[in-house]
Amino acid sequence: MSTNTVKKIACIGAGYVGGPSMAVIALQCPNIEVVVLDINEERIKAWNSDKLPIYEPGLEEVVFAARGRNLFFSTDTTKHLGEADVIFVSVNTPTKMSGIGAGRAADLTYWEGAARMIAAVSKSSKIVVEKSTVPVKTAEAIAKVLTRNCVDPNVKFEILSNPEFLAEGTAISDLTKPDRVLIGGQETPTGRAALEKLKWVYAHWVPDNRILMTNLWSAELAKLTANAMLAQRISSVNAISALCEATGADVSQVSYAIGMDSRIGPKFLQASVGFGGSCFQKDILNLCYVCESVGLKEVSDYWYTVVAMNDYQKQRFVERVISGMFNTVAGKRIAIFGFAFKKDTGDTRETPAIDVCRGLLADGAKCAVYDPQVAPIQMFRDLSAPKYAWDRPHGWTKSENHIMESVQAVSDPYSCAAGSHAICVLTEWDEFKGLDYAKMYDSMVKPAFVFDGRNILDHDALRKIGFVVYALGKPLDPFLVRG
Numbered sequence: 001m002s003t004n005t006v007k008k009i010a011c012i013g014a015g016y017v018g019g020p021s022m023a024v025i026a027l028q029c030p031n032i033e034v035v036v037l038d039i040n041e042e043r044i045k046a047w048n049s050d051k052l053p054i055y056e057p058g059l060e061e062v063v064f065a066a067r068g069r070n071l072f073f074s075t076d077t078t079k080h081l082g083e084a085d086v087i088f089v090s091v092n093t094p095t096k097m098s099g100i101g102a103g104r105a106a107d108l109t110y111w112e113g114a115a116r117m118i119a120a121v122s123k124s125s126k127i128v129v130e131k132s133t134v135p136v137k138t139a140e141a142i143a144k145v146l147t148r149n150c151v152d153p154n155v156k157f158e159i160l161s162n163p164e165f166l167a168e169g170t171a172i173s174d175l176t177k178p179d180r181v182l183i184g185g186q187e188t189p190t191g192r193a194a195l196e197k198l199k200w201v202y203a204h205w206v207p208d209n210r211i212l213m214t215n216l217w218s219a220e221l222a223k224l225t226a227n228a229m230l231a232q233r234i235s236s237v238n239a240i241s242a243l244c245e246a247t248g249a250d251v252s253q254v255s256y257a258i259g260m261d262s263r264i265g266p267k268f269l270q271a272s273v274g275f276g277g278s279c280f281q282k283d284i285l286n287l288c289y290v291c292e293s294v295g296l297k298e299v300s301d302y303w304y305t306v307v308a309m310n311d312y313q314k315q316r317f318v319e320r321v322i323s324g325m326f327n328t329v330a331g332k333r334i335a336i337f338g339f340a341f342k343k344d345t346g347d348t349r350e351t352p353a354i355d356v357c358r359g360l361l362a363d364g365a366k367c368a369v370y371d372p373q374v375a376p377i378q379m380f381r382d383l384s385a386p387k388y389a390w391d392r393p394h395g396w397t398k399s400e401n402h403i404m405e406s407v408q409a410v411s412d413p414y415s416c417a418a419g420s421h422a423i424c425v426l427t428e429w430d431e432f433k434g435l436d437y438a439k440m441y442d443s444m445v446k447p448a449f450v451f452d453g454r455n456i457l458d459h460d461a462l463r464k465i466g467f468v469v470y471a472l473g474k475p476l477d478p479f480l481v482r483g
């Protein structure tokens with residue numbers, strides 16, 4: 001038998017990363033027992049039910065195939081962490097809300113809590129794998145927490161960094177056919193042995209040339225940099241979308257032309273109302289904070305502009321809606337199509353819809369929101385929670401009354417549009433493309449507007465129906481040109 005054999009894997013954190021990534025490991029490695037743990041009992045209950053706690057295409061098939069065979073979801077951390085030889089930590093690492101580095105630094109409270117839990121129950125040596133996205137050099141701090149809190153001096157901990165590159169909405173295919181798996185470890189004999197063990201797990205389905213092994217700090221920094229570069233592309237094209245509107249150029253044509261350049265490539269060049277999701281903003285802010293901490297203010301300022309441009313884009317969209325509708329949306333019903341931060345997920349963390357709805361509500365609009373995957377309670381929570389509070393399990397208390405009065409969650413797009421002055425498309429759900437807009441037009445207040453924040457609709461067809469159309473980054477309808 002290979003010395004690399006791993007018998008049992010435990011993962012702390014049954015979220016968007018922990019759940020799908022461990023399910024795929026379990027499916028691909030039937031001889032390894034995989035247990036996903038969480039302090040959130042509801043979440044674990046849902047993972048053990050027919051209705052999984054997150055929506056992700058293909059996830060049910062993977063979970064239902066492996067669950068009960070070698071994949072388990074549990075809250076019994078003591079038992080499973082004690083028995084595991086490899087422990088992934090995939091807890092949330094939100095932006096700090098208060099104290100030093102508030103609004104930028106990563107809050108490592110959950111990570112440290114997980115490390116203390118591991119130390120408390122470990123009676124044998126463990127490989128601890130950072131799956132969460134963490135600041136550079138977190139492994140060093142975690143190693144100290146682990147060794148100082150473990151009572152048995154014979155127990156050794158080897159820390160690896162194995163950042164996750166999956167994208168929500170395509171998580172299962174990303175995990176099944178990853179562009180690369182990155183594993184960072186200490187450049188010591190025990191560090192190299194741990195790297196080999198984890199590599200052995202992934203080698204069950206990932207080709208050898210796609211498993212990259214680096215030192216710990218490179219792996220940690222590569223994850224932050226990957227997200228910063230992806231977000232930077234979106235902010236770059238969004239900046240150009242504003243210039244397109246001012247000059248009469250068409251951002252889709254510009255994107256297509258530059259994407260044909262093999263040095264640039266076509267991906268992540270679609271102009272939109274802004275990027276969202278739990279990672280991009282948080283990880284860039286975190287990168288900025290790391291840069292500042294080591295005295296690199298110019299580098300920090302450089303990356304911060306990516307976030308600033310994203311905020312500008314959301315604000316710009318709100319201003320377009322308001323100015324297009326005769327400079328007032330007070331009392332007007334606006335249909336919001338899509339609340340999730342992208343299609344094929346129900347995740348709303350940092351979704352641009354939050355800032356857009358808040359901007360419209362601040363000007364007195366009434367928002368009717370339709371999203372095929374987001375529960376009404378989630379919309380109300382998001383619209384009333386303070387900034388950065390969303391990524392904390394108990395960070396939200398109750399919806400504010402004025403939000404409840406001005407926001408209506410609607411279960412179908414036609415009732416959502418009925419009686420509205422405008423439709424704002426904020427998520428690129430495929431189903432929005434095939435709706436009967438003529439039927440909606442008949443039920444709306446005139447002039448009826450469509451503000452397409454994702455450029456997914458057939459704008460000419462909408463104009464023929466009678467809509468005034470704003471398409472982001474495209475030549476403006478004469479109706480929308482400011483006098």
Ligand SMILES: NC(=O)c1ccc[n+]([C@@H]2O[C@H](COP(=O)([O-])OP(=O)(O)OC[C@H]3O[C@@H](n4cnc5c(N)ncnc54)[C@H](O)[C@@H]3O)[C@@H](O)[C@H]2O)c1
Nearest residue numbers: 013015016017038039040091092093110113114132133164
């Ligand atoms: N969501 C993504 O697309 C994505 C992609 C790549 C990397 N990441 C990173 O992965 C990490 C996790 O992200 P996520 O989206 O899965 O977060 P999540 O909030 O969905 O899941 C984290 C889970 O950890 C649990 N948790 C926190 N502390 C715990 C503890 N001490 N013991 C047990 N459970 C605990 C929480 O209850 C929660 O269910 C973050 O660092 C994130 O930046 C996320």
